[in-house]
Amino acid sequence: MSTPGRVLITxxxxxxxxxTAEAVAEAGGRPLVIDREPPRAGPPYIPVDVTDTAAAERAVVELAEQAGGLDAVFTAAGIDVPGPFGKVSTEDWENVVKINLLGTAAVIRAALPYLESSGGTVVTVASTLGIKAVGDATAYCASKWGVVGFTRALAAETAGRIGVTLLIPGGMHTSFFDSRDEQYKPPPDAKLNQPDNVARTVLYALSQPPGCQVREMVVCASEEGSWP
Structure with missing residues (x-):
């Protein structure tokens, strides 16, 4: 497997x-992190809320210039505020779309010149709820269906110039669910994946030889309830 190189991770x-940042470092690559909080392992990092698209774009350029370019971008930043459409506040609903979809687009837009220069790869993060709709998740489904459409269109537009992979993960054992009301948290016996398993599939997408693309991956626990 080739070294992943300079990988910007939201x-x-x-x-x-x-x-994924840890997996990139272990594989000999250089993770570069954008997040509201500092990463544990201490890679180059800029604190940014990706709802501020101008700040996100500036952070991408700053990290890319520090690293001398980019070889990949992985857009993992995402949130959810579940609830009935009429009861989720307008601010919360729009914030989900801003982070999950508009933040993804802003980061990739800023990174595109660097990726075209290196022949690099974008891996976006959708969700099994980007291909399967459920109730009380209108904002999340709208944003992740948007990521699916955006990524497929980007792949068509940039074919032959950069790599584009759509990652569709199922639920994982992370803090993603911690802030939810109890009714929206997975039950204790929920079949969820480990994020380390999914991170390895990201490295697989980044390791393909020139001219070969992993266009889409659905990665979930074998008993995942939201797919198919």
Whole structure:
């Protein structure tokens, strides 16, 4: 497997983002992190809330210039505020879309010149709820379905210039569910994946030889309830 190189990771301080940052470092690559909180392992880091698209774009450029370019971007930053559509506040609903979809686009937009220069790869993070809709998740489904459509369109637009992979993960054992009301938390016996397992699939997507693309991956626990 080739070295992943300089990999910019949003949401790299926790959950799947942190697991991927660690996997990149272990594989001999250089993780670069954008997050609201500092990462544990201490890679180059800029504190940014990706709802501020201008700040996110500036952070991408700053980290890329520090690293002398980028070889990959992994957009792991994401949130959810579940609840009935009429009861989730407008601010919370729009914030989910801003972080999950608009933040993803802002980071990739800023990184695109560097990726085109290196022939690098983008790996976006959708969700099994980006291909399967459920109630009390209108904001999350809208944002993740948007990531699916955005990623597929980006792959078509940039074919032959950069690599584009859509990652569709199922539920994972992370802090993602911690702030939810009890009714929206997975039950104790829920079949969830480990983020380290999913991180290894990201490295697999980044390790493909020139001209070969892993376009889409659904990665979940073998008894995942949200797929198929």
């Amino acid at each position: 949401g790299g301080a926790s959950g799947l983002g942190a697991a």
